[in-house]
Amino acid sequence: MTIEVTVRRPRVFSGVQPSGTLHLGNYLGALRRWVELQDEKENYFCIVDMHAITMRQDPIELRRSTREVAALYLACGLDPQRSTIFVQSQVRAHAEGCWILNCVTPLGWLERMTQFKTKAKHRESVVLGLLDYPVLQAADILLYDAEEVPVGEDQKQHIELTRNIAQRFNHRFGDTFTLPQAVIPASGARIRALNDPMKKMSKSEAHVRGHAVQLLDTPDVIRAVIRRAVTDSGREIQFSDAQEKAGVNNLLEIYELLTAQRRDVIEEHFAGKGYGMLKKDLAEVVVEALRPIRKHYDALIADSAELDSILAAGADRARAVAEPKIEEIKRKVGFIVPQDTT
Ligand code: ATP
Ligand code: LTN
Numbered sequence: 001m002t003i004e005v006t007v008r009r010p011r012v013f014s015g016v017q018p019s020g021t022l023h024l025g026n027y028l029g030a031l032r033r034w035v036e037l038q039d040e041k042e043n044y045f046c047i048v049d050m051h052a053i054t055m056r057q058d059p060i061e062l063r064r065s066t067r068e069v070a071a072l073y074l075a076c077g078l079d080p081q082r083s084t085i086f087v088q089s090q091v092r093a094h095a096e097g098c099w100i101l102n103c104v105t106p107l108g109w110l111e112r113m114t115q116f117k118t119k120a121k122h123r124e125s126v127v128l129g130l131l132d133y134p135v136l137q138a139a140d141i142l143l144y145d146a147e148e149v150p151v152g153e154d155q156k157q158h159i160e161l162t163r164n165i166a167q168r169f170n171h172r173f174g175d176t177f178t179l180p181q182a183v184i185p186a187s188g189a190r191i192r193a194l195n196d197p198m199k200k201m202s203k204s205e206a207h208v209r210g211h212a213v214q215l216l217d218t219p220d221v222i223r224a225v226i227r228r229a230v231t232d233s234g235r236e237i238q239f240s241d242a243q244e245k246a247g248v249n250n251l252l253e254i255y256e257l258l259t260a261q262r263r264d265v266i267e268e269h270f271a272g273k274g275y276g277m278l279k280k281d282l283a284e285v286v287v288e289a290l291r292p293i294r295k296h297y298d299a300l301i302a303d304s305a306e307l308d309s310i311l312a313a314g315a316d317r318a319r320a321v322a323e324p325k326i327e328e329i330k331r332k333v334g335f336i337v338p339q340d341t342t
Helices: 026-039 059-075 093-102 107-111 116-120 128-142 153-172 220-225 244-261 263-270 274-302 304-331
Strands: 009-015 042-047 083-087 149-151 181-183
Touching: 009 026, 009 107, 009 128, 026 042, 026 059, 026 149, 026 181, 026 244, 026 304, 042 181, 059 083, 059 274, 059 304, 093 128, 093 304, 107 128, 107 153, 116 128, 116 153, 128 153, 149 153, 220 274, 244 263, 244 274, 274 304
Parallel strands: 009 042, 009 149, 042 083, 149 181
Antiparallel strands: none
């Protein structure tokens, strides 16, 4: 007698907001690592347009940006045959899941989120969706029973909150959700802004001159932005945790991630050379790393019908997992689910 056992590969869920053009931080902290997971894991990579509208978006720009992020996912190497790539608003279960999770999440948990506090600061009016943002994120992850969530360091608190929400629901309604883990890289988890190494590189500030290298920047723009990167008045080119060395360390970290060289080899290479040389070499490394992405992107974005059909197929696959899960959740909380007799 043979017993067949199907072992499910670990599920991975992650997402990017179509709130602007992606930058090097998004690539090194998230996308590039997702590509590496494709063969080992069962992957769901979402374009979280419902999260994007927690900040004001122009409707035409949002649609354009959603396709741009989708094309960048593919251009960076995500393969729709091996990963499910889809747009959040095309799978209704995310909104439904968010509502139900809203009803088990204490307000105080949300008020403590640092992303909320940063984004709400200095605004005279803050929309409710911005406070609720992490609950929608919890719904994204929990609907797929994802074990792993590869993200940059800024998202650690949101994944912790997702676990707390899942535990609360499980405790109240019985075992329903898998508790996810944030998977944060040792290096590249927090690429800093080039114009201010005290801040993280951020899409919402990417329009500020010198803030970020965007994945679609031309070689000349990349060279100019890196040349102007803020460092300090020293000369030593060494990896360092010291605050005043954050600018140089950031450049070295980007160099390390893109060349895959050891730190001692990099330090030796730059020994006795000034920051100018580091910036010049780094600019060429970044230009060469982004060149194939840009080329692939140009071809993909030219055919938006093809892109939309890849996204439609992705949404079908996502629904196949999310719909039975949302039915299970509804049943657990006591809703009448059609064709159910319990
Ligand atoms: P926004 O400014 O609109 O909040 P963002 O630049 O923070 O955008 P997100 O869409 O929120 O980008 O994040 C997408 C992914 O990129 C997440 O996994 C996030 O952790 C990661 N990420 C964002 N910024 C950085 C960064 N500077 N370094 C490393 N990873 C980052
Ligand atoms: N908040 C995330 C984007 C996001 C996400 C998710 C990431 C929305 N839903 C689910 C991982 C898993 C951000 O990167 N700012």
